[in-house]
Amino acid sequence: MLALTVDIFLLVFLIASAVGILFTHQLFAMAMLFGLYSLLVASLFILLDAPDVAFTEAAVGTGIATVLMLATLAATKESKEKPRKKLSKSALTISIFTGALLLYGTTGLPKFGDPEAPIHTQMADRFIQQGQAETGVPNLVTAVLASYRGFDTLGEVTVVFTAGVGVLLLLRRRYKPKIRRNADAG
Amino acid sequence: MSFIEGHLIYWLLICLMMVGLYTLMSCSNLIKKIAGLNVFQTGAILFYVSLGKVTGGTVPIIAEGYESYSNPLPQVLMLTAIVVGVATSALGFALIVRIREAYKSIEEDELDNMDRLDD
Known part of the structure; x- marks a missing residue:
């Protein structure tokens, strides 16, 4: 409590x-x-x-x-952000609508911290019972991250690498192509 | 009563996500949009991790004398999500710097006006 x-x-x-x-x-x-x-x-x-x-x-x-x-x-x-009109009605409507849908969705969820929830009785049990024996790592998060779901982590590294290349291409170029056609007129 | 107690955390997290979503959609400043996106994202991440919590359980590191552990799986997935999230917002910030170079402004409605003048 x-x-x-x-x-x-x-x-x-x-x-x-x-x-x-x-x-x-x-x-x-x-x-x-x-x-x-x-x-x-x-x-x-x-x-x-x-x-x-x-x-x-x-x-x-x-x-x-x-x-x-x-x-x-x-x-x-x-x-400083330039001050705008106070309320964006369409954004507020979409947020409230999405929030209401999500709130409705939570009524089907098991209670917070319930040990009998399906999420805890299927996969997690196996990780907790055999994780240390199979990987030799007592920290189960590390065991799952680096061993059971190693491909996930490889994918993560790929995403981070791609983002890094993107940032470098955007900022480190000597010649910058013009985005706007009439930049001087506008 | 116990239904409210058991779901209150989820409801508060959904409120948090919606504040982030509203920031993302309503602010015209691009940097603030990224901040809103990050708020929305951390809300979703917290939601996932809270699903893995077990009452009376402990941190999922195997040690003697403990029987009940929280679920490691949501934590692993969200660990990945945090790092990917920062990578994407770094890309967003780079785009903002580039937009500022080309347009001399980072306010969305001003950019819109300039594009309309160009056409």
Whole structure:
């Protein structure tokens, strides 16, 4: 019960910082809020028994993503978002509709933390019973990541490599083709 | 009562995802759009990891004296998703820098206007 209270407390903080990101017009403040948001996500992962995911989120989400965002802000020399009309009706409608559908979907889910849920009785049991014997790694997350689902990880590396090549091609070119036809007139 | 208790975390996570989705769709600033996309994505990731939690279970690292472990599978998949997510947002940021070079602006509606003037 106490753990659930802490979870909900952190989640409310998370939603508050997400709303902060939505409403602030200062982009540097938004980048800092975004770092704070990722750190809260990392602490929530610890509470959900996922320390490996928490490490990754703290290093990659809080560190690299925030630094990338700050670097983009520095490169584009933008610090303020131009104020717009307050409410976008179509976006709000789509968000509420999607949210309602997802809420309806959760009614069919087993309760949070229920040990009898189908997800825990099929695959996970096998990993927990035989994972260490088969791979020799006591950390089951590592065992599944590097051994059982090694191809997944290879695919992940491919995606990261492709993204890296894309970034380099976009930014490191000496000759930049013109995107706009009448750039000087416009 | 126990139904609400058992599902409250899912509902809050869906609220979080929808805040992210609204940010993504309503903000015209491209950097803020990427931030919204990241909020939506971390919401989905948290949702998956929360499905793997077992009450009374512990971290899925085999040790003596523990019988019940949380499910390692959602954690593994989401570990991959976090890294891929950062890679895609890095690509998004590079595109923003490039758009700014070509258009001198990163506001979506201004870009739209400029494209219309060009045609």
